[in-house]
Amino acid sequence: MEPGAGQVQGSGRWAAGACVLTGASRGFGRSLARLLAPRLGEGSVLLLLARSAAPLAELAAELRGSVSGLRVECVAADLGCEQGLGRAVAALQEVLPAASPGRLLLVNNAGSLGDISKSFLDLTDPGEINSYFAFNVTSALCLTSAALRAFGERPGSSRTVVNVSSLCAMKPFKNWALYCSGKAARDMMFQVLALEEPDVRVLNYAPGPLDTDMQLLARTKTRDPEMRQYFQCLQENGKLIDCTVSAQKLVDLLEEDTFCSGAHVDFYDI
């Protein structure tokens, strides 16, 4: 552990409550978990979800060891299948009603790129496309409705839902039909939530081009050579963003809490 891990920079710990984070085992999710954990007030619970059990358990152990008074739970589940999603929802329903009433923070971070070695015209298998939307859209919707229901409306509490979005929600990219349309669907869905639930704070946060496994896929597997070149240049020119830097911007946004509910906020906007 680096010196200072487990110590909060900035405005100290938040009100006790509950935080749920999907896609927590690596990349942006793991960086965010490490930044959020020390901020969660004494008596809070942090529920981490991801597909990969081992790195998830490792992260949970690390956070338990570094942050006092924080209960860290994890559920290894594939949110793209109904059984995995069901286990995740069951965990929410167990943990959230008993959580301290101060604050609920749900971060829908889990996501996949889809098979970017394919063109639009190669997308002919409905099973593949349905699986993509089940994981990337349906699970975020169901987890959000389940979490808000399980936590409930409590006087004086705050509830915040973050959708980890992308520039791809706003702008099309060749060979990324699934990723772009999935991100567009999510942004819109969370805009509807913001309209319906004025007491819930909703943020679509586009974290910028992160230096993650997803970018490695982007620059090596994207079918279109110009697109591969574009992503290659991002890396070569040092334009990829460290996950911790982007996760810190999200934490700052949540602390300032001045964003317009339902807004799409990009790393580069702030």
Added chain:
Amino acid sequence: MEPGAGQVQGSGRWAAGACVLTGASRGFGRSLARLLAPRLGEGSVLLLLARSAAPLAELAAELRGSVSGLRVECVAADLGCEQGLGRAVAALQEVLPAASPGRLLLVNNAGSLGDISKSFLDLTDPGEINSYFAFNVTSALCLTSAALRAFGERPGSSRTVVNVSSLCAMKPFKNWALYCSGKAARDMMFQVLALEEPDVRVLNYAPGPLDTDMQLLARTKTRDPEMRQYFQCLQENGKLIDCTVSAQKLVDLLEEDTFCSGAHVDFYDI
């Protein structure tokens, strides 16, 4: 049949080719079929798809009786299930390779509203949400890739794909999380197609608030009373658009063929 049905207004019949239209049995799709059929050149084929067999067969018989030299085929299939989508794709693969080479026009019109009596927080059943996206997003993607592959690239031919979109692709509405996010996903997916296939003309056409069964559902079933009131007022104030009027605007757009490929064009923009 009204006087003049089967007669072409405007610039006469198009080059012979193939036209595929989903959701053809009623509403906007049926109006569009009636306007398109007399425009399709001698030797063309018109393939109509919808869930309801009887009204589909009735429409096909009407068009066969009124337009000479046009082959009209229909497939009654539920595009939301893999078996129905498979039959639709098989029909495309049978009909399109043999079609006259001049022109392919595919109109992805089929769509559903989702259960608008529910709020976002009521959307907890992944099966319901997955079914919604299978019908409204996956089927449009698979039919489009299958149609473009089956028709193929032919020198001198034109290929146009229309996505029947909505204001809801751009703007959130309470209780319409599924409809809004499905339409947003479709618009984005077809923008990606436009980028990838510069020889294919792609149009996201928002037909305006149509005087259809869907609007009846909107003003009677939407959970939020203010939303119901809004849709009620549209009807009472004569703001709903006749399907034929909006379908004619789409036909005009296709004839002029000056839209920017991938653009979202609204009835009220033109």
